[in-house]
Amino acid sequence: MWRTVRIVTFVLAATGLAGCRTTAPVAVPDPPPSTIPPAPTLPEVKPKSFEPDLKSLPTLDVLSISPHPLSVDGVGTFRGLSAEQCRSYAVRAVSTAALLEQENAVPDCPPPKNQVPDPCRGSAVAFLKQVRELAARSERNKAAAEALERFFQLADVEGRAEQLHLGMAVLDKYRDLVRRTDPGAVPPGTPNLDELDLKRADSVRLLIAAEEAEAKLNLDLRRRIGLPAGTGERLWPLADFKIPSRPIDEAAEVATGLENRADLQILRLAYLQVSPGTLSSVKEILRGSGAVPMPGPIASMLVRPRPVRSAVENWLNPPPCPDPCLVQEVAIRKQQLFDLIAAKERGAADEIRSFVIGLRAQWSRVGLARWKLDKARKAYDDWAKNKIGGDFAAYPLLIQIHVARAEVIDEVIGWHAARAKLLEAQGLLAEQNK
Numbered sequence: 001m002w003r004t005v006r007i008v009t010f011v012l013a014a015t016g017l018a019g020c021r022t023t024a025p026v027a028v029p030d031p032p033p034s035t036i037p038p039a040p041t042l043p044e045v046k047p048k049s050f051e052p053d054l055k056s057l058p059t060l061d062v063l064s065i066s067p068h069p070l071s072v073d074g075v076g077t078f079r080g081l082s083a084e085q086c087r088s089y090a091v092r093a094v095s096t097a098a099l100l101e102q103e104n105a106v107p108d109c110p111p112p113k114n115q116v117p118d119p120c121r122g123s124a125v126a127f128l129k130q131v132r133e134l135a136a137r138s139e140r141n142k143a144a145a146e147a148l149e150r151f152f153q154l155a156d157v158e159g160r161a162e163q164l165h166l167g168m169a170v171l172d173k174y175r176d177l178v179r180r181t182d183p184g185a186v187p188p189g190t191p192n193l194d195e196l197d198l199k200r201a202d203s204v205r206l207l208i209a210a211e212e213a214e215a216k217l218n219l220d221l222r223r224r225i226g227l228p229a230g231t232g233e234r235l236w237p238l239a240d241f242k243i244p245s246r247p248i249d250e251a252a253e254v255a256t257g258l259e260n261r262a263d264l265q266i267l268r269l270a271y272l273q274v275s276p277g278t279l280s281s282v283k284e285i286l287r288g289s290g291a292v293p294m295p296g297p298i299a300s301m302l303v304r305p306r307p308v309r310s311a312v313e314n315w316l317n318p319p320p321c322p323d324p325c326l327v328q329e330v331a332i333r334k335q336q337l338f339d340l341i342a343a344k345e346r347g348a349a350d351e352i353r354s355f356v357i358g359l360r361a362q363w364s365r366v367g368l369a370r371w372k373l374d375k376a377r378k379a380y381d382d383w384a385k386n387k388i389g390g391d392f393a394a395y396p397l398l399i400q401i402h403v404a405r406a407e408v409i410d411e412v413i414g415w416h417a418a419r420a421k422l423l424e425a426q427g428l429l430a431e432q433n434k
Contacts, residue, residue, distance in 0.1 A: 062201040078236040083151060083416070086225060090147030091432050093226035097136035097143075104129050123277040131266055131281065137430045138262035145424035147224040152417035154217040155237035159409035161210040167402035168203045171196065174395035187392045241412050243366060250356045257352040257426035258345055263289075267344060271337040276326040282333050289340060348425070355422040362415045369411040373404035 175196045178186065191199070218234050258264060267289065270282045380397040383389070423429050 060204075062204040063197060065204055065207075077233045079233050080238045081151070081221075081225070081235045082238045083148060083420075086147050086151040086221070087144045087429055088432070089225035090144045091140045091430060093224065094136075094140050094143040097139040100132040100136040100139070104132050123273070123275060124281060127269070127273050127278045128281055130269055131285065134262045134266045134269070138266075138427070140430035140432070141262065141424060141427050143224070144429035145420060147221065148420040148429070149417060150217050150221040150224065151237055152413050152420065154214065154221060154235065155239065155241070156410055156413040156417075157210050157213045157217065158237065159413065160406045161207065161214070163402045163406035163409065164203060164206055164210065167399050167406075168200065168207070170395055170398045170402065171200055171203065173391075174399070175200065177391055177395070187389060190392050239416075241416060243363065243412060243415055248356055248359060250353060253356055253422065253426065254349045254352050256428070257348060261348055261425075261427035262430070263427075264341065264344055264348060267337060267341045271334060271341060274330055274334050274337065276330060279326065279330060279333065282337070286333065286336060286340070289344070352422065352425050355418065355425050359415065359418045359422060362411065362418045366408070366411045366415055369404070369408045373401070373408050376401045376404040 175193065178190065178193050178196060214234070221235055222231055223229075266285060270278075270285050274282045376397070380394070380401060383393055383397055387394070420429070
């Protein structure tokens with residue numbers, strides 16, 4: 001009996017399969033063309049030297065380039081810019097902060113007469129306005145820091161270039177002295193003319209690099225402080241670049257930063273005002289802060305509050321008051337914000353401490369550079385008392401003084417640049433001048 005059933009079943013299955021085989025096949029569309037490009041075909045070559053044909057290259061006579069101090073006529077027009085002006089103009093020119101302020105200026109229109117106002121909308125609108133104000137302040141702080149960084153870089157380039165010009169003038173006198181002196185009368189250990197020419201070539205290389213950096217920094221800084229495009233005048237940093245002798249109070253610096261940083265203030269505001277009405281905005285802040293992968297914080301701050309619910313929708317599906325699900329989510333978001341604030345404060349405090357450490361180290365480097373300059377000046381003063389060795393001994397000492405002066409300028413401006421980075425980490429650069 002069971003054998004018969006199995007045979008019948010097999011026959012029916014075979015018949016069905018056969019029927020499937022006789023059915024017209026379904027047309028399968030062709031796959032889309034591959035987006036992978038074909039492998040490139042490269043010719044087989046023999047390696048050869050990369051040295052270019054010298055006849056095709058430009059040439060520069062480094063011995064004929066005459067260094068001109070920046071104070072002489074004909075070197076261009078300068079416009080003075082102080083560090084405070086640089087900061088305030090950069091704060092004023094931030095486009096992203098202006099976008100946030102414009103968003104806050106959009107009126108919150110009342111709902112039509114046939115719609116019931118959302119009771120949570122008012123708190124959501126007020127909350128978002130405060131967040132946008134803080135976000136705008138964060139953008140201004142960042143923009144001011146970037147502009148000040150260029151400002152101090154420009155001051156450093158101009159200061160060291162000035163010493164380079166002065167040092168090249170001394171080097172030219174040294175070269176002229178060696179050229180005019182009989183080889184037998186040149187003191188032992190004096191560099192020959194070829195060696196001095198190579199030193200001049202190195203100075204010209206540094207001068208070209210300084211001129212390039214100066215042009216690029218002027219181009220970038222003019223845009224950051226809001227000067228019109230096409231302005232060709234050179235900016236001249238105005239500052240005395242003094243360094244205070246008072247010690248840095250690390251605890252006070254950290255406390256100031258934790259109180260003033262806009263990113264921390266946004267998180268604290270969200271923690272204090274998280275509610276069913278502000279929940280959607282708070283979630284965007286959490287996402288923008290890195291809790292969940294999302295676009296940056298500025299884009300999330302521009303989100304408008306959700307539309308009001310219609311009267312019919314409220315009548316058909318009245319919102320629970322309070323919604324247990326929303327209440328539970330608010331509690332979770334509040335805990336997330338609490339934990340995030342603790343982590344962000346720890347990171348901000350360590351960042352500020354790091355800049356304090358760097359500022360102290362820079363202070364020591366300034367002291368070291370001054371010590372080297374004092375030694376170079378003392379060596380020249382000692383020579384001036386007896387003038388042993390004549391000008392052959394004087395010119396190297398004068399060149400060393402200019403090298404030491406350039407190092408002092410570099411380290412002093414480096415201290416001010418480090419101080420600006422500390423102020424950025426504390427969120428103190430965003431204040432707008434009234």
